Amino acid sequence: MRARGRAARNSGTTDHRTPAQRSAAGPEAPAGSGDAGDERDDGAPDADAEQPADRVSASERLLYGGALRYDMGWAAHRDSLLRLTAWDAMRRLPRMLGVCVRLAWQADRRATTMVAVAETLRGVAQAVVLLGVQRVLAALLAPADITDGVRDALPALAVMAAAAACGALFGAVTTYADGRLRPQVERLAQEQYLRRALSAEMASIEDHGYHKLLESAQFGAASARNMIGYGTRVIATLISLVAAAGVLTSLHPAMLPLLLLMTVPGTWATLAIARQRYRSYHEWLQHNRAVAELSRMAIREDAASEIRVHGVGPFLLHHFHAMSREHEAEQSRLAQRAAAIGLAAAALGGATALLTYLTLGALLWTGAMAFAAAGAAVVAIRAGTTALDGLVRQINDMHEDALFVQDLQRLVEDGDAHDIPEGGERPPAEPGDITVEGLTFAYPGTAAGPVLRDVSLTVPAGRVTALVGENGSGKSTLVKVICGLYLPQHGTVRWSGVDTSRYDRRQLFARFRLVGQDFFRWPFTAGVNVAIGQPDVPADPARMDRAAEAAGATALVDSLPHRWSTLLSRVYQRGHQLSGGQWQKLGIARAAYRDAPVLVVDEPTAALDAKAEQEVFRRIRALADGGRTVILITHRMASVRDADRVHVLHEGRLVESGTPDDLLAAGGSYAEMYDLQAAQFDGRDRETTG
Ligand SMILES: Nc1ncnc2c1ncn2[C@@H]1O[C@H](COP(=O)(O)OP(=O)(O)OP(=O)(O)O)[C@@H](O)[C@H]1O
The missing domain is CATH 1.20.1560.10 (ABC transporter type 1, transmembrane domain)
Structure with missing residues (x-):
């Protein structure tokens, strides 16, 4: 095609074979690549076919669950495309x-x-x-x-x-x-x-x-x-x-x-x-x-x-x-x-x-x-x-x-x-107690229905609040709504009793630091991977060192060939590869680098060794003791024991709330999860000592 943009938009050559020729001469399908019989409507060019979407290959069905064709009904271009006449073009x-x-x-x-x-x-x-x-x-x-x-x-x-x-x-x-x-x-x-x-x-x-x-x-x-x-x-x-x-x-x-x-x-x-x-x-x-x-x-x-x-x-x-x-x-x-x-x-x-x-x-x-x-x-x-x-x-x-x-x-x-709107009141520097009232949320455009249903809970200021529950119970979604990333369909999030919908969303984000499950591994230097936690100010090496110290990542940074200047992507020359746990330490350092009163940590220690994990929880605890509010999502029940308050979610609903001791004594879901994990350790101890 003529131009770069168009070359990127179009690709492909031709295949004139009939379906029979195709299956006879086609490549040997490796295991799991789909049944050769599925080739039935992987059709050869059909000059009369008006609906190419009807021709779905076995590969498409196997890998993507069906045809990957846009219904032309969506396209804003549709009318302009199909009505294009000489007069129209001149006009x-x-x-x-x-x-x-x-x-x-x-x-x-x-x-x-x-x-x-x-x-x-x-x-x-x-x-x-x-x-x-x-x-x-x-x-x-x-x-x-x-x-x-x-x-x-x-x-x-x-x-x-x-x-x-x-x-x-x-x-x-x-x-x-x-x-x-x-x-x-x-x-x-x-x-x-x-x-x-x-x-x-x-x-x-x-x-x-x-x-x-x-x-x-x-x-x-x-x-x-x-x-x-x-x-x-x-x-x-x-x-x-x-x-x-x-x-x-x-x-x-x-x-x-x-x-x-x-x-x-x-x-x-x-x-x-x-x-x-x-x-x-x-x-x-x-x-x-x-x-x-x-x-x-x-x-x-x-x-x-x-x-x-x-x-x-x-x-x-x-x-x-x-x-x-x-x-x-x-x-x-x-x-x-x-x-x-x-x-x-x-x-x-x-x-x-x-x-x-x-x-x-x-x-x-x-x-x-x-x-x-x-x-x-x-x-x-x-x-x-x-x-x-x-x-x-x-x-x-x-x-x-x-x-x-x-x-x-x-x-x-x-x-x-579609933009995050600008405007609204300036939120206070310290949110105080965060309360969630009657919160119901469904991801827009999904048929699955609400993933949070009528959730009401409190995240007390300057304390560690743990959110626990089985996979898919809505923990990560809840913190995303609390941070303002998504707006709930029903219910409110309040800071010291004030509805946060009054606040400017961008400034609201500035009050949170986030160590997500899927924190992003920027293909930049180690320094940028930490300093990007506060991208609105120039990177400060002394502050980066302090953040590394807070995340227990000092030894890691010192071991890198060019310290903070080490490029963390093997795709480039001079690139260096980190392990999953090492990345996680940098992710925690990124959050530590950021100056914000509420720390949200979603499975912060999943890739860390036992010693590093213990260290991270000790530091999280120290942050709360220093007056920071921490929302902690974890499946490690032992780590939850140090939390000030625990909320247990089940299928999008809040089912238990209280201190760890209260919940253990109550013998509900939290106690059950705790006992299950404790029994695993006891069993292992017995095996190794027996
Ligand atoms: N971006 C999204 N779009 C649509 N549905 C989503 C999205 N993210 C999560 N979900 C759905 O919302 C539900 C709750 O997911 P969420 O990640 O909040 O659970 P979780 O309790 O944090 O799980 P886990 O312990 O496995 O991390 C799940 O059913 C999931 O499929």
Whole structure:
């Protein structure tokens, strides 16, 4: 494809085999790769199939549980894609040019002006050359003596030469200014995209529809860059076209309609093929993303050992092959249709060209047109059809890219509803007691129903509060709602009795430090991995050392080849690999680096050795003793014994609350979980001592 953005959006080759040939010659399926019989509707290209989503390969069913096709009903592009007619494309041209100019103007006014002026002048130069041809032919063909003819043609030839030289010069100016402009436009658009994506609500990021918009709009930046190029060419082409049309009309009024008629078949073919490509691109977006993801898995660090030890390589390769073939079949179907449309357009184009030249001949024959004028008309027709064809192609390209730029604009302009809202009161520096009242929460867009049901509890200030319960009981969800990451459907979260919905959400986040189960391993230096806990201030090495000390990570940092400057990603040169437990210590140091009154720790010690685990809990306890509020989620019941208060969740409901001693005495769920774990240790002790 023409441009970088488009290359990233499209992929695939062709597979012309029938299903029978495919299963006969297909790759040997490794164990677990699906039943060969499932290939039944992994169909070869079916020219009549209107619904590619019906063709689901065994790989797709096995790996993704069904077809990975977007229902076109979702697409905001749908109408623009499928309604794209020549009239529609022309009608939209001014708006699309407006988009280009606005983007370019925002990025670099000087370069934009240079491009606009140079392209306009280049178009004018081309028009002068065309008019010169008419003059030269008239001068050469009119007098009986060729020497007189050449002499008469000389001034026009000189003007043509000068115009051609100027055209080349303006072309060079455009090349320079356009080359400067395009990367700036792309950067600007990408920054707009990132700003929007980074400020979206968690619920919006997980929202299917919004995620699709985010996915589609990510191509907006590359498309914006492309559009500048197309816009530039459209200006020059339009001027050439006006010149050719002017020349033709001046030669004979019948010529202009014929010129337009000649371009009808090409225009129809270009737009018909484009419509099919748009439809296909959108339907296969998810599928192609999955194929790209399958091939990326081959080099993922976190998958590398399992791929080798479990022999996952052939499995991945097989499914990559099968899914790629499936898309190739779609590509093949498109190619077949494009070839048929192209052939029909060529036949119609030939007929219209014949009609035009026959008319020209008739005009000559009847003496309605002079010989010189007919020669100039042939040149103008050629220039005109080339310009018109080019214009349709450029408008089509622009249109395709404009859809992605439109998505980006839609995201930028209408994304407010999905952003974490700004505004609200400033929350107090210390939240005091945190109380949750009648909280019910369901993840938006899921059919599973509420994962928290009517939960009411208190997290006392300056104490350690433990949340326990079996897997999936809602502990992590509860702390995410308490932190303000998600908004509950019912109920309130209060700080010292004040409803937190009054507070500015971003400032609310600033009161929490979080060591999540799935804290992110930034592929940056060890120092950044800790200092990113407080990214709004410059990294302070002394504070990093203190945070490492608080997390028991000093020895680890000292052991790194470049201490804080050690790059923690083996993907890069000089990269260093940490163990899971070492990462966890850095994650705790990140939270310690952050200056916030409430510490939320979700399974903080899962990857730590026994000594480190004990140390972490000792430090967490010390934090609370120093007045910090700690919310601790853990499955280690022994660690919970040090908590001041324990809340037990079961299937999204609060079932027990109290001090550890009270709950043990009550003999409920907590006591049961505690006894189970204690019995494991007792058993092991007996085994090792027995
Ligand atoms: N982002 C999400 N979108 C939809 N459902 C989710 C999401 N995160 C969690 N869930 C669902 O919410 C329920 C509670 O999950 P949660 O992670 O809060 O449980 P948990 O008690 O912390 O479990 P664990 O002890 O295994 O960490 C689960 O059924 C889970 O499938």
